[in-house]
Amino acid sequence: MPLLEIIDLTKDFGGVAANNHISLEIERGEIIGLIGPNGAGKTTLFNCIVGYHKPNQGAIRFKGKDITGLKPFQTNREGIGRTFQIMSISGDLTVLENVMVGSFCKTSDRRTARQEASEIMNLTGLEQDAEARLTELPVATQKRVGLAMALATKPELLMLDEVASGLNPRETEEMVALLKNIYVVKGLTLFLTEHVMEVVMPISQRIIVLDGGQKIAEGRPQDIANNERVIRAYLGEKYAKGRRDRGSI
Amino acid sequence: RAQGQEVKIGVIYPLSGPVAHAGNMSKDAVSLCADYVNNKWPDLPIPIGNWEGIPGLNGAKIKLIFADHRGEPDRGADLAKKLIIDEKVVGICGCYHSSVTKTVSTVCERHKIPMINPESTSPVLTKRGYQWFFRATPHDRIFVRDFFEFLGLLHQGKVPGVKAVPKSELRTIGACTENTEWGAGTRDVIKEFAKQYGYEIVSDVTYPHESPDLTAEVRRLLAPKPDILMFASYISDAILLTKTMKEFKAKAKVFWSQDVGFYQPKYIETFGNDTEGILNRTVFSKKLFAVKPVAKNINVEFKKRSGVDFMGTSARAFTGMQAWAYVLNEAGSTDPEAIRKTAETIEIPGKDLIVPWKGIKFEDVGGETNQNTWSSGLIVQYQAQEPEIIYPLDVATAKFVYPWPGLK
Amino acid sequence: MLKVEEIEVRYSGVPVIHDVSFHVNGGELISIVGANGSGKTTVLKTVAGTLHPTKGSMEFENEDISASTTVEIVRKGITYVPEERRIFGPLSVEENLKLGAYIVNDREEMEKSLDYVYGLFPILKTRWKQLGGTLSGGEQQMLAIGRGLMSRPKLLMLDEPSLGLMPKLVDEMLEAVATLKKEGNTILLVEQNVREALEMADRGYVLQTGRTIHEGTGQELLETDIVKRAFLGL
Amino acid sequence: MRTLRDAFSFGDLPLVERIGFAIFIMFCTLFPWVTKGSFDQAVMIQFLIFCLYGLGWNLIGGYGGQVALGQAKNVGMSAYTVALLMVWWDIPFWLSTPLGVVVATIESFVLGYFLFRLRGHYFAIATIAVSLVWQQLFINWDLIGGARGVELPLKETPNFLYMQFASPIYYHYFAFLLVLAAILYMNWFRKSRLGYQLRSITSNEEVAESLGINAHWVKVKAYCITGVFAGMGGAFYTVYYNYIDPFSVMHLELSVMIALMTMIGGAGSMWGPIIGAMILIPLDRYLGAWLGGSGIIGVDFMIYALMVMIISAYEPKGIWGIIEKVRARR
Amino acid sequence: MEMLVPTIISALLMGMLFALVALGLAIIFGVMNIVNFAHGEFLMVGMYTAFLTATVFSIEPLLTLPIAAMVGFLLGIASYYFLVRYLLKGPMLAQLLGTFGLMIFLRYLAMCIFGPDYKTLEQGVLIGKSIKWGSVVLSYPRLGTAVLSLIAFGIIYWLINRTRLGKALQATALDVEAASYMGIDTERMRGLAWGLGGATMGIAGALLTNFYYVFPTIGILFCMIAFATVALGGFGSIKGAFIAGLIMGLIIDLGGTYIGPHHKFALVYLTYFLVVVFRPQGLFGW
Numbered sequence A: 001m002p003l004l005e006i007i008d009l010t011k012d013f014g015g016v017a018a019n020n021h022i023s024l025e026i027e028r029g030e031i032i033g034l035i036g037p038n039g040a041g042k043t044t045l046f047n048c049i050v051g052y053h054k055p056n057q058g059a060i061r062f063k064g065k066d067i068t069g070l071k072p073f074q075t076n077r078e079g080i081g082r083t084f085q086i087m088s089i090s091g092d093l094t095v096l097e098n099v100m101v102g103s104f105c106k107t108s109d110r111r112t113a114r115q116e117a118s119e120i121m122n123l124t125g126l127e128q129d130a131e132a133r134l135t136e137l138p139v140a141t142q143k144r145v146g147l148a149m150a151l152a153t154k155p156e157l158l159m160l161d162e163v164a165s166g167l168n169p170r171e172t173e174e175m176v177a178l179l180k181n182i183y184v185v186k187g188l189t190l191f192l193t194e195h196v197m198e199v200v201m202p203i204s205q206r207i208i209v210l211d212g213g214q215k216i217a218e219g220r221p222q223d224i225a226n227n228e229r230v231i232r233a234y235l236g237e238k239y240a241k242g243r244r245d246r247g248s249i
Numbered sequence B: 001r002a003q004g005q006e007v008k009i010g011v012i013y014p015l016s017g018p019v020a021h022a023g024n025m026s027k028d029a030v031s032l033c034a035d036y037v038n039n040k041w042p043d044l045p046i047p048i049g050n051w052e053g054i055p056g057l058n059g060a061k062i063k064l065i066f067a068d069h070r071g072e073p074d075r076g077a078d079l080a081k082k083l084i085i086d087e088k089v090v091g092i093c094g095c096y097h098s099s100v101t102k103t104v105s106t107v108c109e110r111h112k113i114p115m116i117n118p119e120s121t122s123p124v125l126t127k128r129g130y131q132w133f134f135r136a137t138p139h140d141r142i143f144v145r146d147f148f149e150f151l152g153l154l155h156q157g158k159v160p161g162v163k164a165v166p167k168s169e170l171r172t173i174g175a176c177t178e179n180t181e182w183g184a185g186t187r188d189v190i191k192e193f194a195k196q197y198g199y200e201i202v203s204d205v206t207y208p209h210e211s212p213d214l215t216a217e218v219r220r221l222l223a224p225k226p227d228i229l230m231f232a233s234y235i236s237d238a239i240l241l242t243k244t245m246k247e248f249k250a251k252a253k254v255f256w257s258q259d260v261g262f263y264q265p266k267y268i269e270t271f272g273n274d275t276e277g278i279l280n281r282t283v284f285s286k287k288l289f290a291v292k293p294v295a296k297n298i299n300v301e302f303k304k305r306s307g308v309d310f311m312g313t314s315a316r317a318f319t320g321m322q323a324w325a326y327v328l329n330e331a332g333s334t335d336p337e338a339i340r341k342t343a344e345t346i347e348i349p350g351k352d353l354i355v356p357w358k359g360i361k362f363e364d365v366g367g368e369t370n371q372n373t374w375s376s377g378l379i380v381q382y383q384a385q386e387p388e389i390i391y392p393l394d395v396a397t398a399k400f401v402y403p404w405p406g407l408k
Numbered sequence C: 001m002l003k004v005e006e007i008e009v010r011y012s013g014v015p016v017i018h019d020v021s022f023h024v025n026g027g028e029l030i031s032i033v034g035a036n037g038s039g040k041t042t043v044l045k046t047v048a049g050t051l052h053p054t055k056g057s058m059e060f061e062n063e064d065i066s067a068s069t070t071v072e073i074v075r076k077g078i079t080y081v082p083e084e085r086r087i088f089g090p091l092s093v094e095e096n097l098k099l100g101a102y103i104v105n106d107r108e109e110m111e112k113s114l115d116y117v118y119g120l121f122p123i124l125k126t127r128w129k130q131l132g133g134t135l136s137g138g139e140q141q142m143l144a145i146g147r148g149l150m151s152r153p154k155l156l157m158l159d160e161p162s163l164g165l166m167p168k169l170v171d172e173m174l175e176a177v178a179t180l181k182k183e184g185n186t187i188l189l190v191e192q193n194v195r196e197a198l199e200m201a202d203r204g205y206v207l208q209t210g211r212t213i214h215e216g217t218g219q220e221l222l223e224t225d226i227v228k229r230a231f232l233g234l
Numbered sequence D: 001m002r003t004l005r006d007a008f009s010f011g012d013l014p015l016v017e018r019i020g021f022a023i024f025i026m027f028c029t030l031f032p033w034v035t036k037g038s039f040d041q042a043v044m045i046q047f048l049i050f051c052l053y054g055l056g057w058n059l060i061g062g063y064g065g066q067v068a069l070g071q072a073k074n075v076g077m078s079a080y081t082v083a084l085l086m087v088w089w090d091i092p093f094w095l096s097t098p099l100g101v102v103v104a105t106i107e108s109f110v111l112g113y114f115l116f117r118l119r120g121h122y123f124a125i126a127t128i129a130v131s132l133v134w135q136q137l138f139i140n141w142d143l144i145g146g147a148r149g150v151e152l153p154l155k156e157t158p159n160f161l162y163m164q165f166a167s168p169i170y171y172h173y174f175a176f177l178l179v180l181a182a183i184l185y186m187n188w189f190r191k192s193r194l195g196y197q198l199r200s201i202t203s204n205e206e207v208a209e210s211l212g213i214n215a216h217w218v219k220v221k222a223y224c225i226t227g228v229f230a231g232m233g234g235a236f237y238t239v240y241y242n243y244i245d246p247f248s249v250m251h252l253e254l255s256v257m258i259a260l261m262t263m264i265g266g267a268g269s270m271w272g273p274i275i276g277a278m279i280l281i282p283l284d285r286y287l288g289a290w291l292g293g294s295g296i297i298g299v300d301f302m303i304y305a306l307m308v309m310i311i312s313a314y315e316p317k318g319i320w321g322i323i324e325k326v327r328a329r330r
Numbered sequence E: 001m002e003m004l005v006p007t008i009i010s011a012l013l014m015g016m017l018f019a020l021v022a023l024g025l026a027i028i029f030g031v032m033n034i035v036n037f038a039h040g041e042f043l044m045v046g047m048y049t050a051f052l053t054a055t056v057f058s059i060e061p062l063l064t065l066p067i068a069a070m071v072g073f074l075l076g077i078a079s080y081y082f083l084v085r086y087l088l089k090g091p092m093l094a095q096l097l098g099t100f101g102l103m104i105f106l107r108y109l110a111m112c113i114f115g116p117d118y119k120t121l122e123q124g125v126l127i128g129k130s131i132k133w134g135s136v137v138l139s140y141p142r143l144g145t146a147v148l149s150l151i152a153f154g155i156i157y158w159l160i161n162r163t164r165l166g167k168a169l170q171a172t173a174l175d176v177e178a179a180s181y182m183g184i185d186t187e188r189m190r191g192l193a194w195g196l197g198g199a200t201m202g203i204a205g206a207l208l209t210n211f212y213y214v215f216p217t218i219g220i221l222f223c224m225i226a227f228a229t230v231a232l233g234g235f236g237s238i239k240g241a242f243i244a245g246l247i248m249g250l251i252i253d254l255g256g257t258y259i260g261p262h263h264k265f266a267l268v269y270l271t272y273f274l275v276v277v278f279r280p281q282g283l284f285g286w
C-alpha cells in the first residue's frame, strides 16, 4: 500500500485549474522531488494534501485512509508535516519554544516536549539559536527552524516547500546533507518541491514534473534531466547544456 | 461622633459624566441650604435663617462632604463607604439616580447610618423594608396617579377653563419612556394606572437613552394617533424627541411628561413657543412664588449663585438638606440610632418648605417604609414659556389650555 | 556615481553592518555577493533610505544621502527592487507599472517608459490587465523589475532577482539584467547565483558578516579562495 | 499532581519576580490590618475584582492575541444568574456561583465558536457588537428586571451562605483567594501545552495549524476559560454590591477597561494585568474621588487618557515591557 | 402597511447619514488598517465647531461646513502626527486602545471647555423645517444631509479610484514599504488619509447640528454604528460603507417601526454579527 496516494486531483481557483487531474503515489521511505515552472501548481498541490485547500475533485489517501478535505491540523495528526516557502512568525516565542509547540503535538507533558525539542534542534544544528527570535535570524537558519518545527510533530511524511531557495551553493550543499541525515535518522518519507536543481537532482529517488497544473513527466532524476519536454518547459537549454559541460549528476 | 463645632453630612451626586448638570444644580441647592443653616440670614422667613448652626447640637455647623458617582452604582457604594467610615459623616444625602440610591442605601443599611434621599423616584426604593433609608420626594406612583386623577377631573368638567371632556375623546394613551431604571419603572406604573382608570395604551415605546435617532420611535408612537402622549425622558432625548415630533408635526389632545428632561431651562430655551401646552409633573414651579413667599426669597439667592431658577430636582435637593437639618436639630445628638428614631417621628411643617407639600413625615404605609407621606406633586403647563400650575386645583395659577396645540 | 564609505547600520541598536565601503560608476554592473545573513539586503535598504547608517557616509552624484528619506532618494534617481518583490497584489500589472512612475509627472514620459518596459518583458504586455497578485513567481519578478525601471532611474538596485524562479527563468532573468546593462543602465546586483552574477559583473564586492572583505573584477573574485570555498562549495 | 506542581512552582522565574510575588501576597494579606480607610479598602477590592477580570482576559487577549472586547457580557451573564437565583429561589451564593460560572462559560463557548471564524478587526468589532446585543436584550427583558436591574434582598444578619457581611474584610479575603487561584492557574497555564499552542497561534496561525494545532478549538477553549474568570468576578461583584443592572455589569466600557488595564500592565505576561489594575484602578478611583467634587469636570479623565495614549504609542507591551527592557539592558 | 413607504424613505435618509459617518472610518481603515475609536469624537468636534461658528458669528449653519471640514482635517492630521504614527508600530490591541485614549481625551477636553450641557442650534435655513405629503415626512436637514452625503461619497470614490493621488493612497494602504520605493511619501499619504477622514467627519458634524444636539459624549453613539457599518461593508471599501450605511438605516428604521424600537440597536448589531459570521470579510471586503 502506498503511503500517500493522490487520485485524479483537481483544484481550481475561479476558473483557473491550478491542479488538473493529478494522480500520483508515494511509497513509504521514498524521497520524491516535485518540480515544475513557476505557477505550475506545486504549492497548490502541497496545500491540497495538507488541507489548506479543499480539492474540487479527486481523493487523497494517506496510509490507505481518505484524508481529502481534512483540516491542516488533522492531516498533521495523521502524520504529515510540512514546511513553508515563506514562514513569518511574529510574537515573542523563541526558537526553542516554537519547536516545543511542534513537540506538544504528540505529548502534553512539558518536560518530554522540551527534551524532544532539544534533540531535534541538535539534529538540525540549531543549538546556538535556542533563545533567539525567528525574525532576528538569517533566512537559511529560519528555514532550518521551519524544518525543526515540522520534525517535532513526528511526521511520517515530510513535505518541504522550497527549503533551499535563497541559499547560496555552499549553503545548499549543507541543506542537502542535513536532509539526507534527517531522512536516515528519522526514517521519513520526503516529498519536496524546489527550483534549485542542486538539491532536487542529487537527493530525489524519483521526480514528478508539473506544468500548467498537469503532471507532464515522472521518473528517475537522470531521465527527467534529459526529458526534452521538461527541458523546454522548465530547465531551459542553458541548464541542459551546462549539465553536459560539467558532466555532473 | 463629629462632636463640637461641625456635623458632617455626605452628599453623593453625579458631578461629572452625562448628567453632571443636574448633579451640580443639586449640589448648589444643598450647599445653599447648609449656608442658611450655618450663618445668620435675618431676612429669611423660615427658622433656619436664624439658627447659625444647629441649635439642638449646640450650634454645630453643617459640613457637607461631596462625592461624585458619575452615574455608576458601584462607584456610589464605594464613595458611601468612604464618607461613612473615613469621613465619619452622620448621614448621607443623595444620589439622584435611583440605581445609585439603591447601592448607596444598601451600604447605609449595612453600616446603620441614616440616609435621606431628596429626589429618587423609583417606587421600589421604599419597598425594601430598609430601616435607615428615608425618602422625601413623592415617587413615580404618586406622580402618575396624580395625573390620572387630574384626567378624571377633566372628564368631570372640574378643571377651570375647560368644559367637561367626554371619556371617548380622551381614551387612548401613547407612552414613550426611556430605557434606564427610571424610565422602565415609570412605564410599569403608567401601565398599571392606565388599566386601573380605564384607558387604553395604544402605543408603548421604549427607547435607548441617548439614541442617535428617534424617528422609528416617534413614528410608532404617533401611528395609532393616541389622544394622550406620555413621556419619561432625560434632557438629550427630550430634545431629540421633540425635534423629531416636530418634523412629524405631531398632534394629540394632551402631552404629559415626567419632569427631568422636559422640565429644564434648557428645554424651554431650545423650543420656545413650541413648548406651549406641554404638561409636566414636578414638585416645583416659579409660579409657586405667589403662594409661597419663602420659595421666592430663597430662589433669589439660588439664582444669584447658580444662574438659574429652582426647578424640580434642585428644589427637592434643597428640601432634602432642610430635612436633614431639622432631623439633626430635633435628635439633639449625632448618634445614628437617635437620628433614625427622630426621622421616623419628625413632622416638618409645610410652611417651612419651598415645595408645596403638607410637610415632611416619614411613615410606613402600603408596604412602604419611611416614605414622606406628606409630599405631593404638581402638574404644571407651559403657557407662554412659563410653567403655570394647574394641579392641585387649590394652588393653580392659570387656566388649563386644552387641547394641546401640537407641534407645527 | 554612488560612493558608500565605512557605513555601520543597526537593527534596534544591534549593529548588523559594521564596515562596508563600495562605489558604483555610471554604466557599471556591480555585484555584491555574500553568505546568507551577511547583510547584503541591509546594505541595499540603507542606500534606498529605509534604514540609515549610524556611522560612515553615503554620496550619490556628490551629494550626501546618508540622512535622506526613501522618497528623496527615489527622486534623486535610485530605485530598489526588493527581495520579496512586493507587487501590489490587488492592482493590475499596468497600474503597478504606473505606480513605478509615480515621481514622473510627465504623461508622455511615462508612456515611453511603459513601452520600454513592455519591450523588455513582452509577457507583461500580454498580461497588462491581470492583477499583480495572480501572476506566477517569474512574472512577478519581471513586473517588479519593470516597475523599478519605470522611473528611468540612474541606478537600479536588484536584490536577488532570481529568488524562487525556475531554472529556465533564472537564465532569462540574468539575461534581462545583462540586456539592461548593455542598454547603458547602471545596476547594483545582489545574487545567490554567485558564479553567474560575478561573470556578468564589471566589478564585485564580497560581504562577510557586515564587512566588505574583497573587491575586484568579477573574474578576479571568482578566483579567490573565499568565493570558491564558501559560496561555490568547490 | 504534575499539574499542581507546575501551578505552584515559580522556580523558573527570576528571583526579582519571585520576591515581587511574595510582596504582593503579603501586601494583600496584611492590607485589611494596616489600612484604616474604608475607601482604601473599597478600592482594594475593586482592584482585586479587576485583577481577576484582567488575568482571565490576558489569556485570550494577551497570550492569544485576540482583541476581544466583550468581557462584560460574561461578567453580566454570571452576575445575573447569581442574582436571579438568589432573588427568585433564595439559592445561596455558594450554589449559584458555580451555576453562574457555567452559564458564562457556555455563553463563551457558543459565541466563541462563531466569533472565531473572524479575524483581526472583524473579530474585535464583532465582540463589541455581540456584547451590545446582549446588553440591549437585558435592558429590555422585563422578566429579569430589565433596565431596573436586580437588587438582592438584604439579610438581617451577616450571612456566610449568601455572602452578606457588613465588614469588607470578608469580601477582601474572598476576592483575594479568587485572585490567588487565578494567578496559580496562570502560572500553570503559561507552562502548559495550551499556553504554548495559544502563543503559537498568535505568532502565525497558519504555521500553528501545520503543527497539528486546532487553532479554532484552542481559541474557543481559551475564550471559555476567560469566561470562567469573568464569571467568578461577576458573581462576586453581585454579592459585594448587592445590586446589578445592565449598565454596570454589561457595559462596553467595562470590557474596554479590562483590555486597557491589561495592555497598560503588559498583555501576554503574567504580571501585566496585576500591574495594570494596580495603576489604573486607584488612579481612576482616587482621582475621581479627589477631583470629582471639585468642579473641574473631566481633568481626571484627561490625565488618564494621556497616560493611555503615551503607553500605547511608546510601549505597547506596557509597564511590564519597560521592566523587561530595563532588565535586558543590565 | 401605510407606514411602509414613509419608513423606507426616512430609513434611506438616515442610512445616508450613517454612511457619511462611516465614510471617514472607511478611508482611514482603507489606508492603514487601523480602527479609530476616536472617530465619534471627530464628529463631536465638527459639531462644536459648527455650533460655535454659527452662534458666535451668527451665520447660517450651512456656511459653517467648510470651517468644520477644515477643523476636522487639521484634527485628523494632528492625530496622525502626534499619536497614530507611533501606534502603527505596535500590535492591534495597542492601536485600538491608543485611539480609545484619544477618544477619552477629546471627549473630556470638550467637557472641560464646553461643560456637560446639551447645545442646539435654533436658527438656520434647514432647521426645524419639513414637508409632509400624506404620511411621508421629509425633514429638510435630513434631506440636506443625504444630498451632501451622496456628494461626499462621489468625491471620495472618484478621488480614490480615478486619480493619481488615489492610486498612491491605495498603494500606501497595500504595502507601505513598497509604496515608499515608488517614491510615494507614505507619511504624507497616511496623514492625508486621517485628514480626509477628519474632514468628512467635520462635514457630517456640521450637518448633524442642523437637527441634533451637541454634547461632549455624543461620539460613542455614532462611533459604534460606524464601526458596525464599516465592518459590514467590508473594511476599507468605500462602496461597502455606503451600502452598509443604507442597510443600517433600513434595519434601524424598519426594525424600530415594525419589531419594536427598543430592539433596534440589538437588531443592527445582530445583523452585523450574522453577516460576518457567514461572510467574514464583510459584504465588499477582500
Ligand SMILES: Nc1ncnc2c1ncn2[C@@H]1O[C@H](COP(=O)(O)OP(=O)(O)OP(=O)(O)O)[C@@H](O)[C@H]1O
Binding pocket: A013, A016, A018, A036, A037, A038, A039, A040, A041, A042, A043, A044, A045, C133, C134, C135, C136, C137, C138, C164
Ligand atoms: N488563492 C489563490 N487564488 C487564486 N489563484 C491562485 C491561488 N493560489 C494559487 N493560485 C494560482 O494557481 C497557480 C498555481 O500556483 P502555485 O502557487 O501552486 O504555483 P507553484 O508551482 O508553487 O509556483 P512557484 O514555483 O512559483 O511557487 C498559479 O497560477 C497561481 O496564480
Ligand SMILES: Nc1ncnc2c1ncn2[C@@H]1O[C@H](COP(=O)(O)OP(=O)(O)OP(=O)(O)O)[C@@H](O)[C@H]1O
Binding pocket: A135, A136, A137, A138, A139, A140, A166, C011, C016, C034, C035, C036, C037, C038, C039, C040, C041, C042, C043, C083
Ligand atoms: N528586522 C530585523 N531585526 C533584527 N535583525 C535583522 C532584521 N533583519 C535582518 N536582520 C539580521 O541582519 C543580518 C543581515 O541581514 P540581511 O537580510 O541584510 O542579509 P542578506 O545578506 O541579505 O541575507 P539573505 O541572503 O538571506 O538575503 C542577518 O543576521 C539578519 O538576521
Ligand SMILES: [Mg+2]
Binding pocket: A042, A043, A044, A085
Ligand atoms: Mg510554490
Ligand SMILES: [Mg+2]
Binding pocket: C040, C041, C042, C083, C159
Ligand atoms: Mg537578502
